[in-house]
Amino acid sequence: MEAFTTHTGRAVPLRRSNVDTDQIIPAVWLKQVSRTGFDRGLFSAWREDPGFVLNDPARQGASILVAGPDFGTGSSREHAVWALQQYGFRVVIAARFGDIFRNNSTKMGLLPVVLPAATVEAIQTATEADPSLEVTVDLVERQVRWAGETAAFEIDDYTRWRLMEGLDDIGLTLRHADEVTEYENGRQPWLPTTV
């Protein structure tokens, strides 16, 4: 995956709570067997409304989504992450994320940033007042900076390191293949196989 250290870009305020992954990308888009082309499916039902924030010309090219709490709930579809990335988002900021969505994001290099609800709203208000406002998300310093304001966010050291290095999880695990084999040798004998 693409490494993430620091990113500066314009923001999109999405003032909705409980944005489930069915809204991020409806199921009809999940029939594809490739990993590309999901940008067209991003929020595809909501984008039919000309007033939807993503249709605002002032938001074109923005790369940081600032959403309401409980973003990415529901379905495990990683396609939601692919759609956001392929549309051009590098970061999603919210007060709470669905666990699976957040996990999927960190596997793909889309940075999920958790900030207190009041801070998220402050960023939304600032970008609503000035759509050209630039927001910096600094994974090295674990900070979000905008309009002279700074907010610190938490992320565990391991995930941060993996994102900053752009490392492939599978490659990291395969370094420990011997330990996996050793574990397998001690598994309970009654555990089922599918054959």
Add this chain to the structure above:
Amino acid sequence: MGRTLAEKVWEQHVVRRAEGEPDLLYIDLHLIHEVTSPQAFDGLRMAGRPVRRPELTIATEDHNVPTVLGPIEDPVSRTQVETLRKNCAEFGIRLHPMGDAGQGVVHIIGPQFGLTQPGMTIVCGDSHTSTHGAFGAIAFGIGTSEVEHVLATQTLPAYRPKTMAVEVSGELPPGVTAKDLILAIIAKIGTGGGQGHIVEYRGEAIRGLSMEGRMTVCNMSIEAGARAGLIAPDETTFAYLKGRPHAPTGAAWDAAVEYWRSLTTDEDAVFDTVVEIDASTLTPFVTWGTNPGQGAPLGESVPNPEDTSDPAAARRALEYMGLTAGTPLRDIEVDTVFMGSCTNGRLEDLRAAAEVLRGRRVVTRTLVVPGSMLVKLQAEQEGLHEVFKAAGAEWREAGCSMCLGMNPDTLAPGERSASTSNRNFEGRQGRGGRTHLVSPQVAAATAVTGRLTAPADLDQEV
């Protein structure tokens, strides 16, 4: 200090633990289906990696499949199903394709085969994997990157979630089901309330549930935001498992049961969070909004958004749902009733619905979709299909169907359903469709009157 059930199962599966890293967790069973796996297999091919343990992996075709006999007409869906077939053949994975007697919704077939057992770790690229927690397993949904990771390594790096106890005291009153219980729990703790937690459902009402009811409860753990949900195994669990094709036999059975009996939360264990609910106060429960936490007892009315915990979300939901605050939920008219899904597509659910429909006629379009081909066969052996057909309902083939509308079973824009599935999200069952989540019994009674209805209401009307 004692340990919770979740902690015991987790610790049993830690392959590697190092300071500052997530645990490397061994995965006992990996379930796959056509939608979230193709890109994972592509990844393996690109990196030249094999599937580490194909014999701990099983595949089925469920999300896209039509529920009427015949080929898949949508070429994109067909390609996806054919891709799964090619991948399973190439990597040596057992697959239950359309038309096979073992085919069905992925979370129905695991337990049905006896592959889902206490104390296991089970994953699938599907959020309703939490269903398998009903057996005392840690079971959770993963994305496609993690599907690839499990295929390649049979492990996952993960931090151990926090633990939450949902203590359900008292007994469920007659006519109140596992579905009503879990809808009430989600309404109480909210769609984000379980985030970062494995939930253990405990207490008298949980012990009193059948395995099928326990699966319904655990299935919807994800709708409360939880990573997983589980229930300690007991005699009900063992009786369900015994004799199933992949359950242990002979001395292995005895050894397994002895171990499974140890899979309970120690008396002095401490949960990070505790939620209490009294089952004896519950009545049939339905949703009125566009997330599973927006629900209320059927006897109540559509709430005033200002009285809810998230007024903006409630206003949006009522607008989408075409509902007015103060309308009695029983006055809501529906066009379509859907019975099925990994939440309520098992034999017990079909029996309960058939019991309500016996000798009655439906006034709505009513789809009855068994969760698996085996469920369908068993239901037909009991004559349930005749009850459904005599009532005017459609008796279909197995699949996910209208739960998420990836196959032709969808709602039209503005069409309203009562559905035994798990999600009432905007557009979930078809663009512009409006979904009310209900139990199988309420679904059946609703099909009879065309309004949200409990079976007890029918008796009063006669």
